Amino acid sequence: MxxxxxxxxxxxxxxxxxxxxxxxxxxxxxxxxxxxxxxxxxxxxxxxxxxxxxxxxxxxxxxxxxxxxxxxxxxxxxxxxxxxxxxxxxxxxxxxxxxxxxxxxxxxxxxxxxxxxxxxxxxxxxxxxxxxxxxxxxxxxxxxxxxxxxxxxxxxxxxxxxxxxxxxxxxxxxxxxxxxxxDRAGFIANALLLPYLNHAVHLLETSYATGPDIDLAATAGVGLPMGPLALLDLIGLDTALSIMEVLHGEFGLPRYAPAPLLRRLADAGRTGRKAGRGIYQYGGSPGGADPHGGNGPDAATPDSVTLIGAGDDLEEDLASAMAAAGITVTANAADPSDLVLVAADAWRPVLPASLAAGRPQDTVGLHLTGKLGAGRLAEIVQTGVSSAAAVAAGTALAGKLGFTTVRAPDRPGFLVAALLYPHLADAVRMVQDGYATAADIDTAMTLGCGYPKGPFELIDAAGAAAVLAGLAAMHEGYGYPEFAPPPLLAEHAAAGITFGAAPRPAR
Ligand SMILES: NC(=O)c1ccc[n+]([C@@H]2O[C@H](COP(=O)([O-])OP(=O)(O)OC[C@H]3O[C@@H](n4cnc5c(N)ncnc54)[C@H](O)[C@@H]3O)[C@@H](O)[C@H]2O)c1
Missing domain, CATH: 3.40.50.720 (NAD(P)-binding Rossmann-like Domain)
Structure with a gap:
């Protein structure tokens, strides 16, 4: 017709x-x-x-x-x-x-x-x-x-x-x-996007990270055009809440339960940009208002750093970048220094290395997220005993080395993967459920939500085995069912195959 x-x-x-x-x-x-x-x-x-x-x-x-x-x-x-x-x-x-x-x-x-x-x-x-x-x-x-x-x-x-x-x-x-x-609630794009935004609110309300850091993790860490919290303010917290309620009503899983903070802000009329106030404040308030505060005052760059690493390329690169910046670098934990820096791996806690170095309060982790996306983002990992001064010094150091920084707790996935991997797992489950193909999901998220790369391109780039290991570590660490690695991901990791999402039409 x-x-x-x-x-x-x-x-x-x-x-x-x-x-x-x-x-x-x-x-x-x-x-x-x-x-x-x-x-x-x-x-x-x-x-x-x-x-x-x-x-x-x-x-x-x-x-x-x-x-x-x-x-x-x-x-x-x-x-x-x-x-x-x-x-x-x-x-x-x-x-x-x-x-x-x-x-x-x-x-x-x-x-x-x-x-x-x-x-x-x-x-x-x-x-x-x-x-x-x-x-x-x-x-x-x-x-x-x-x-x-x-x-x-x-x-x-x-x-x-x-x-x-x-x-x-x-x-x-x-x-x-x-x-x-x-006909299923949220179709493809909203059924994947909204739970990811809701998860970001959950990270904010549990003080896992600050709002600006969560947004930076998505933009600088993954390469998404906008952070999830800023996007929520644009969509409208009331609209997002009602879509989450529909998704929760349809699927009933904990992942779809609206984050309490989302509901409270919507109830309070803080619905986002259209109200002048949502997660952030708009118009006239310098820097916006983050309900959980910013990153605190800037600190001086440390003059000397003890670098603890795995003896790999990353450690070498960091050591030479610091030396080039005029910082004295030592690998010996017994040497005096202003800061102990652990070159971190997202799936190994920083604390054991920090304790082994003998000065856990002076120690932070530094995790580079290059593999996941476009930006040069450094996660400054704060253990349960890192002092505020050490976190500030680590942040200043990474800034001096040219990284954009976010702060993350010493938990599986730190910030970028903790935000992104459950979203990737949702996408895999959607294929596993037979609802959509990997190619259609990548098309939906790139053309409907402006992602530069679809979830399956991101998984293929990181490797199914790496995403699987990450989700398994998060699942073990938290016990939340939404972090359970989907069997389809485990099959791809075991077989060493990609999702091979078909090339999308030109944008
Ligand atoms: N806004 C978005 O970002 C977005 C994105 C995708 C889909 N949608 C969907 O699109 C639909 C419309 O959303 P919107 O944001 O454009 O809403 P809107 O409120 O901006 O527009 C709705 C329009 O419908 C008109 N209307 C109301 N009753 C009518 C009637 N009896 N006869 C004719 N017109 C009538 C209203 O006057 C209004 O102009 C909704 O189903 C929404 O879920 C919205």
Missing amino acids: EIAKVAVVGLGTMGAGIAEVFARAGIGVVAIEADVAALNRGIGLLDASLSRAVSRGRLTAAEQAEIRGRVRPAADFGELAAADLAIEVVPERMEVKRQIFAELDRACRPDAILATNTSSLSVTAIAAASEHPGRVIGMHFFNPAPVMRLVEVVSTVVSGDGVADTVSALARRLGKTPVQVS
């Missing part, structure tokens, strides 16, 4: 963008809103977006006029008879969605496809409100719709043959990349 004309119902944040995407692809759009004022507001959003594209030189004035000419505001549902597909983009409330679908049933041709852009409601339950549930499908765009390349095409158990393929072909015409999935 060729889709020549579409109807977009609801021209809010997403609907205005979706209408723009269709019109840019040469498809006629009938736009419906709740009332005239909302329609004018929605068309205003569309016009502003097109004008921005013109002012940035991405569109000519003639193209703008042509695109705009394809969008026809409609007074009511009576004008939908010509639409081959109608997409509902109204607020995320089941009763509103069901009412819209009943209207669409009456107004649209019997062969028209009815799509919903819902992020977290059951497409099946929405379809049940239609007289013809076989033609109802999820067509889930990402924000901002004109920019993000992913469309999740969601079939239900009652979807008609060929509907998902027709909608996928349409998504491709729009310049998007579709992934086809069945």
Whole structure:
């Protein structure tokens, strides 16, 4: 079926963008809103977006006029008879969605496809409100719709043959990349992203690390475009909480239980950027407010360091970098020095080496996370007996050597892997469950969430065996079921094979 004309119902944040995407692809759009004022507001959003594209030189004035000419505001549902597909983009409330679908049933041709852009409601339950549930499908765009390349095409158990393929072909015409999935809470992208964000809140509320350090671990340590806490503030803590509740309701696992701090902040109206305050504070407050404080005052770089390492390349590189920076380096724990530095491995605690050196209060670990991602990030590992002065000196030293630093407790995975590996395990479990392929998951996370590399590219880069060992250490250390290494990961590690996610289309 060729889709020549579409109807977009609801021209809010997403609907205005979706209408723009269709019109840019040469498809006629009938736009419906709740009332005239909302329609004018929605068309205003569309016009502003097109004008921005013109002012940035991405569109000519003639193209703008042509695109705009394809969008026809409609007074009511009576004008939908010509639409081959109608997409509902109204607020995320089941009763509103069901009412819209009943209207669409009456107004649209019997062969028209009815799509919903819902992020977290059951497409099946929405379809049940239609007289013809076989033609109802999820067509889930990402924000901002004109920019993000992913469309999740969601079939239900009652979807008609060929509907998902027709909608996928349409998504491709729009310049998007579709992934086809069945109707399960969160589909691919939100089901992986939100628990990871929730986990970051959990690390914050348990004082595992500071907010800025958690965000730096994701950006400088993994190469993600934004830290999880800053991203939560952008998404809205209320929205994130309601998606977590849906995921928890569907899967029931502890990993999906909303972090208490997420719920408390949302309850308090600290919903993120839109409220001026969420995890961080926005506007007028210098440096933002981290509920758990910053890293404390800067300390002087130590003049002399005792370096304890495994006698490997890392130890040698560190020693020569310190010497080049004019720092006296000794490998003998008996020699006096300002700081004892243990060149750390993420899966071995620093404390035993620190105790063996005889000055545990003067000792911190330094862990470089190069293998996991793009940045040169150093984790300053604080044992239970490291003094605040030693942590400050270690941080200053790593800064002098050119590293971005975060502070982490002496626990399995320190900070970067403790944040990332459970997320990677979720992705593996999604493949193990037969819900999506590794390639589709990488596509969803790169094109829908802006990851530079998908979870399986990250696993393949680190090695399945390394991720497995890390998760096993976390599982042993904490006993939380969400850290249990998925059997599929163990199989890949044992067989020495990669997930080999197929190459993605160019971004
Ligand atoms: N905002 C996001 O980042 C995002 C991303 C992906 C999917 N979604 C999903 O898209 C949908 C819309 O979200 P949004 O953020 O655009 O919401 P929004 O509140 O910005 O827009 C909803 C629009 O629907 C209109 N509306 C309400 N009742 C209507 C009716 N009876 N008839 C016609 N229009 C009506 C409202 O006037 C409003 O303009 C939700 O299902 C949401 O889960 C949102």
